[in-house]
Amino acid sequence: MMCTVCGCADGEGRIEGHAAGHEHDPHHHDHGNDASSSPPAEDAAIRDATHRHDHVHADGDHVHYGRGPARAHAPGLSQARMVQIEQDILGKNDQYAAANRRLLVQQGVLTLNLLSSPGSGKTSLLTRTLHDLQHELTMTVIEGDQETSNDAARIRATGARAIQINTGKGCHLDAHQVGHAIDQLQPEPGSVLFIENVGNLVCPAAFDLGEACKVAVLSITEGEDKPLKYPDMFRAADLLLLNKIDLLPHLRFDVERCVDYARRVNPGLQVFELSAISGEGLNDWYAWLRATRAARLVGHPLMHEMAETPDGR
Template sequence: HAHHHDEHTHGGEHHYGHGPAHAHAPGMSQSRMLQIEQDILGKNNEYANANRRLFTEKGILVLNLVSSPGSGKTSLLTRTLQDLKDEMPLAVIEGDQETSQDADRIRDTGVPAIQINTGKGCHLDAHQVGHAVDHLNPDETSVLMIENVGNLVCPAAFDLGEAHKVAILSITEGEDKPIKYPDMFHAADLLLLNKIDLLPYLQFDIDQCIDYARRVNPGIQVLQVSATSGEGMEDWYQWLRLARQSRLVGHNSWQTANLQESA
């Protein structure tokens, strides 16, 4: 029985990795693999740019939340929504391979959410996100949080049109993650070190972890938080408010420029 392989499938014979292509596909040359990879990324970037234009027009701040599975990303997200939903318009796109449990948890906060099931796909792409945004139709000046599929490899290569990638790393995961997955940490503007309430129980060297992150990305901002105890969450909310303010300022000047053009 024939297996249908989507170009993003990381299973069976076909392996279109992101990074140097490895020709595992029988009879397919290295250069052909790279060509396919560039075509996929090129197409994705067109959609990402279209998304970005839309987000700018509507003054929507979009965050692409990335992490390994088990980082506490969904708990962090639901607590954030709970705490900020009366202060600013929020919306969520939830990327999961299969179940809708996370999307259900998010909708329970009263914040509009839409789920994208990626099936075998290991990341969201800009085309899927564009569709989801059409359905969600978030209010102007919203903050749209995209919870990407849990892994620190595939989502790094795919721009969704977001303003910032926010990497969430739990201190249960080990301080070497930033140098093991440099592409992701290099692409992120903010690193949230989550579950710091567990520090007393773990051998986790926070300074070493931050040092690794800065080696990969000297400009990365790092905040220490606990979605469970609430510690440090106010710093994250402050970061969000500032990011949103600068988006709104940009939005207003964009509108002014466009009004002048059409006048």
């Protein structure tokens, strides 16, 4: 049975190569580097608090203990008492995401979380990108799907390393699953890690995985009002890729209107129009990828090493 932080389908999820039936203590989540080996602050506070029952504050998320008897709005309940806890519902996921991010930044790995509905062409775009840039960048992929390893197999056919997470009933990836996948995958320092999220325009928007950027992929066969219908996803995105642009002559799709809708929810959103099949517009995406990776490596020790190798790997 696989553990999850956010409880997304306990026991349903699977990560390739991840031992079945193991017990995982969230207090000792460790990605094998010093920075993340200490337990998250909140966990420490909770554990610590079991030894001090009177009044405790944890920094950040406040934990108040010993509030005593029921307060005015719950009168006459002999045994009942009020406990104020003030915790983000996604607090656990966010702690794992922070641990993932710390590790990935330390390793100089540019991590992109790809979000879209099913069938937008994410995997085709990825395989094309992996093929076209294979001599320039080291790239690995974490594939998220409810079932099957089909996508990971498609990625591996390009020669890139990939790991599949099956979420079972889960409708999104969470940071804990991704943490385990990173452990298995061990992306090379200075590489690019793509996380292809479960195809779903709603749920993945809420779950930070520890990525540097969220990249939304919308294909023009889906309708130009998707950004208004599913605003959370487009608000969360750092970049929007409008895919299947080669089909434009065959469809009634107003690109300008779609971009306008997307910028209503996210005024600063950058948009590229492209086609993973015809290759149109891919150069902009590749240029963004190179520039973003380079920008993220500024000040990183790897940058000096790479300056000495001609291919920049």
